Amino acid sequence: MSAIKESFGFGIRNIRKRPYRSFCLMLAAVIGSYALFVGLALKASLNNGIGRMQERMGADLMIVPESSEIEARNILLTGEPEFFYMDVSVAKAVADIEGVECATSQFYFTSLSSDCCSTRVQLIAFDPDTDFVINPWIDERVTSDVAGGSVIIGSEVTSLSNGKVKFYGSEYTVAGKLGETATGLDHSVFMTRDTMHEILNDAKDKGYQFLNPEDDSSWVSTVLIRVTGDADITEVEKEIYKNAEGIKFIETDKLISDVTVKLGSVENIINVTLTVLLVFSFLTMILFFSVIFHERKKEFAVLRILGTSSRRICLFSLTEGITIGAAGGIAGLILGILTVFPFNHYIENSLDVPYLMPSALAVILYGLAGVLVTTIFGSVSSFLSTLSLTHAETYYTMRAGE
Numbered sequence: 254m255s256a257i258k259e260s261f262g263f264g265i266r267n268i269r270k271r272p273y274r275s276f277c278l279m280l281a282a283v284i285g286s287y288a289l290f291v292g293l294a295l296k297a298s299l300n301n302g303i304g305r306m307q308e309r310m311g312a313d314l315m316i317v318p319e320s321s322e323i324e325a326r327n328i329l330l331t332g333e334p335e336f337f338y339m340d341v342s343v344a345k346a347v348a349d350i351e352g353v354e355c356a357t358s359q360f361y362f363t364s365l366s367s368d369c370c371s372t373r374v375q376l377i378a379f380d381p382d383t384d385f386v387i388n389p390w391i392d393e394r395v396t397s398d399v400a401g402g403s404v405i406i407g408s409e410v411t412s413l414s415n416g417k418v419k420f421y422g423s424e425y426t427v428a429g430k431l432g433e434t435a436t437g438l439d440h441s442v443f444m445t446r447d448t449m450h451e452i453l454n455d456a457k458d459k460g461y462q463f464l465n466p467e468d469d470s471s472w473v474s475t476v477l478i479r480v481t482g483d484a485d486i487t488e489v490e491k492e493i494y495k496n497a498e499g500i501k502f503i504e505t506d507k508l509i510s511d512v513t514v515k516l517g518s519v520e521n522i523i524n525v526t527l528t529v530l531l532v533f534s535f536l537t538m539i540l541f542f543s544v545i546f547h548e549r550k551k552e553f554a555v556l557r558i559l560g561t562s563s564r565r566i567c568l569f570s571l572t573e574g575i576t577i578g579a580a581g582g583i584a585g586l587i588l589g590i591l592t593v594f595p596f597n598h599y600i601e602n603s604l605d606v607p608y609l610m611p612s613a614l615a616v617i618l619y620g621l622a623g624v625l626v627t628t629i630f631g632s633v634s635s636f637l638s639t640l641s642l643t644h645a646e647t648y649y650t651m652r653a654g655e
Contacts, residue, residue, distance in 0.1 A: 275577060278541045278631070282581020283588065285534030285630060286623035290589035292527035293619040294611065295600070299516050302435035302607030307509055309434040311386035312477035313486060315503040316343060316493070322501045325475060326508065330607065332409075332440030334363035334373045336463055338472040339500065346496035347476055352484030357383040360449060361474035362456075362463045364420050364442070374410055375441040376420065378449035386477055387443050391429040402451070403428035405443040418442060421455035435607035446470070516606050535630045542574065542638040570639035571632055578631020582624035589623070 317325040321337035328335050344358040360378040379387055391405060403426040404418060417424040425448065433439060444452070453463060480489055490502050593600070593610075601608040611619075 274541060274545055278538060278545075278577045279581040279584065281534045281537040281541065282578050282627040282631060283585040284537075285531055286582040286585025286627045287589045287592075288527050288530035288534070288585075289626055290586055290619050290623040291593060292523050293622065294589070294593050294616065295523055296520055297611040297615055297619070298600075298608050299519060299604070299606060301609040301611055303509070303513060303516055305433065305435040305609050306512070306607040309390055309436065309438075310505045310509070311389070311479070313480045313505055314478040314489070315505070316347070316476040316478070316497075316500050317474070317503060319499045319501045322503060325503060328361065328375055328437045328441075329508070330437060330512065331602070332375060332407075332437035334375045336361045336363060336474065338474055341471050341473050343497045343500060344473050344476045347478060347493060350489060350492045350496075352480050352489040352492070354479045354481045354484075355383065355385055356476055356478045357385060358473040358476050360446070360472065362449070362453070365461070374407075375437065376449070376452065377441050377443050378446050379443055381445060385479060387431070387438075390431050390434060390438075402426060402448055403444070404448060405429045405431065407431050407439040407441045407443075408433045409439040410442055420452050421459055421461070423451065423455050425452075433609055435609040512606055519604060519606065531626070534627070535634070538574075538578075538630050538634040539637065542570075542634045545638075570635045574631035574633070574635025575628055576631075577635075578628040579624060581631070582627035585627065586620045586623050590620070 315325060315329075316339075318337050318339045321335075324333075324335035324337055327333040338360075341358070344356070347353055347356045357380055362376045362378075364374050364376055381388065387405065406412060406418060406427055406429075408431055410418070412418050412427045413424070415424075417426055419425070420442075425444070431438060431443075456462065478489070480486055486504060493500075493502075597610060610616075
């Protein structure tokens, strides 16, 4: 124990004696730890996002107006507020189609950025009697049902201090909150048609008109369909086309498949970047330790003359490498935390794919992995750099450079 304590004391003294080079070594460790932590956290967030999206999508098919496919995808994937409409007859035409297990309609409109939130949010009216998408994922229920004048908010929507949200000048009670879905639903607010009618009237009074509130029951934005287990989705689509015009189908399986392909491309970029930075970190540490220990070869020779064994000298350098690797790893972890958490929403919006942060335990494990890897880098680099010097003849080492 005393030998290890002495070795760490020797290593720390050497680090203090050469602050500039020690800083360069530590910077290499910081890069390695930062890259590993951020890379693992990003990959886990992307995989969690696509997994949660598959779990909570609910419907097999979405029917939207023919010209509004991109807008509908934006609502689902990013929560970008949009609104578009088609005749309610489309919803009625679906009901008796063979292969349709259940169907429900929704109506989309938006809030003002000056209402409850710093930006506009998606407002969605749904039918509680036929809904199979929203109600199953309410994690926090304040009231037993969504009555007129109350709403359900997505996980990323914050209510006012009085437990309400405000749209177009009027406040509405929060009846429940959705769990995280890693979809645009997290940034949306849901309500019944009665509440929607109230908000549309308030919007009209303030000069914002999506549709005539007196005629809003004649329109829907989308129809969500769940097909029976043995149904052929293509055949179901053909049957619906016979009864409705000017519509477009979005198959959720294909949507998820498209997102998965994009996710794979993002993950490949992360993997390549992570590998390059880790290799750079390790090679830089080897290079710097080699240069530093080469300059200290006479110091090692003096230690040999004074009776210090080669094993003890290797232990001195090993503890120096461990100290630098661990300190740099911790600094890189702190820097990674300051990147991943405060800029979480910015990263999510930039990647434009489902994104859900991993659990606290997973984040701790990623942090420990980063510190452990850079500690290993430091110890291996210092050990390899010292090994060749300890086997050199002491006499020739002392005469070198004369």
